[in-house]
Amino acid sequence: MRTYACQCGTPLFFGNRRCVECELHAGWCDVCATTAAVSVEGTCLNCDTNVVACTNRTTYDVCNCFVDAATAADGALCRSCQMTTVAPDPSVHGNLRRWQLLEAAKRRLLYDLRTVGYPDDQLTASPPLTFRFLSDTPEKHVVTGHADGVITINTAEADPVHRESTRQQFGEPHRTLIGHMRHETGHFFWMREIVGHRTADATQLFGDADALPYAETMKQYYDQGPPEDWNERYISTYASSHPWEDFAETYAFYLDMRAVLDTLRWNAPHLVADLGDDLPAMLLSYCQAGIVLNEINRTMGLTDLVPEVVPPPVVAKLQFVHDVFEKP
Ligand SMILES: [Zn+2]
Ligand SMILES: [Zn+2]
Ligand SMILES: [Zn+2]
Ligand SMILES: [Zn+2]
Structure with a gap:
């Protein structure tokens, strides 16, 4: 996650609602897709657009977003709340x-x-x-x-x-x-x-999802647990339960990795040697950073931040997810 800055120079974090220094309202601006401060007059100080707070922000305080005042009807919700x-x-x-x-x-x-x-x-x-x-x-x-x-x-x-x-x-x-x-x-x-776009490639990597009745396969997983060698083929025990879950777990790991690398890119780029855009470079950076981040967590008595080990078959699955994001 990127750390943003208020017009006064104070860091603004993604979840902030107000600048702690100059006390202006702040939050996510749907217009410029940035965490920004908003002037007393209601202008986003990043994109200069007149904005209004999402109704879920003003009514329930469950949101910190602003939307374009020019197009917002009464009671308008931000993109996320919609x-x-x-x-x-x-x-x-x-x-x-x-x-x-x-x-x-x-x-x-x-x-x-x-x-x-x-x-x-x-x-x-x-x-x-x-x-x-x-x-x-x-x-x-x-x-x-x-x-x-x-x-x-x-x-x-x-x-x-x-x-x-x-x-x-x-x-x-x-x-x-x-x-x-x-x-x-x-x-x-x-x-x-x-489905319907890359089914054959997905079947090769994750198995034939349609051939395995979901409810029965899941019951078997909960009764018997994962196969003994699950960590040689899957990113998690749950991934071994069904091809759909294997894909969702692999995809979630990919997003975890990208989110951590994004945070490092904005906040501590020196922690990793290479923040390249291809999957092997990302995995290497994630492993390098993971060693440090795990030690920090252990120092504080917390569980490892990056507990996963990525065997070659899982690298191939991650490459598949990466390629789909590159060419959706
Ligand atoms: Zn400020
Ligand atoms: Zn803006
Ligand atoms: Zn909202
Ligand atoms: Zn699932």
Whole structure:
């Protein structure tokens, strides 16, 4: 993630709502796609456009975005908030905080996709990418997942205690909201970019998704666990469950890597020797940085930031994802 700067010179971080120094309102400007300060008169100080705050910012404080005042109707939502078709009920205790965290992770995901150069119109083409943030009820458990462009996330994932206990239960190195966003978008990406376009190549690398009935294959995975040699072929244990999950996990790792490299590019380019644009250079940089970042985390008693080891078959899968992003 890039660190931006206010007109007064103070750093502005992606999630900021205000400059801590000059106290101007700040946030993501949809017009110039930058985190910027906004003048008292309502002008984005990066692109000089008259802007108004997203309604979810003014009404619920779950967003930090600004939109073009010239085209914004009353109650206008920013580009990110428009993608949420079902939001948590804010009258339920704790939901506002959950919603805030979910929207923050989604905005970060959209920044990721912009960073890797994925065209906006691929997200809005039919069926468009949308999000539903749903809570369990006594009658129905909400399963986090993707179907036909709709990503559903169980709002319990925004509760750290629930998330950590689930992470332990499934033996995952990380379980985060941004991780969920990246993984589920992998299923969307499969629908939009792979099926009917590159199915044969994908089948060679990830296996024949259509030949393996999803529900039965997943049940078998949960009953028996991953194959013993999973780490020679997959990026994670979960990736071994089904070709769709293999693709989504590989895709999520790719976005993790690109996001970390983007942060280094803007904040600590000296940490890595080469910030090149081809996949081998990126993987090398990520591994180099990973050694330092893991040691920093261990110093603080935290889990490794980059726990993955990337065997050659996974490099080939990552190259496939990289090539699709290069030529969507
Ligand atoms: Zn300032
Ligand atoms: Zn702007
Ligand atoms: Zn918004
Ligand atoms: Zn999945």
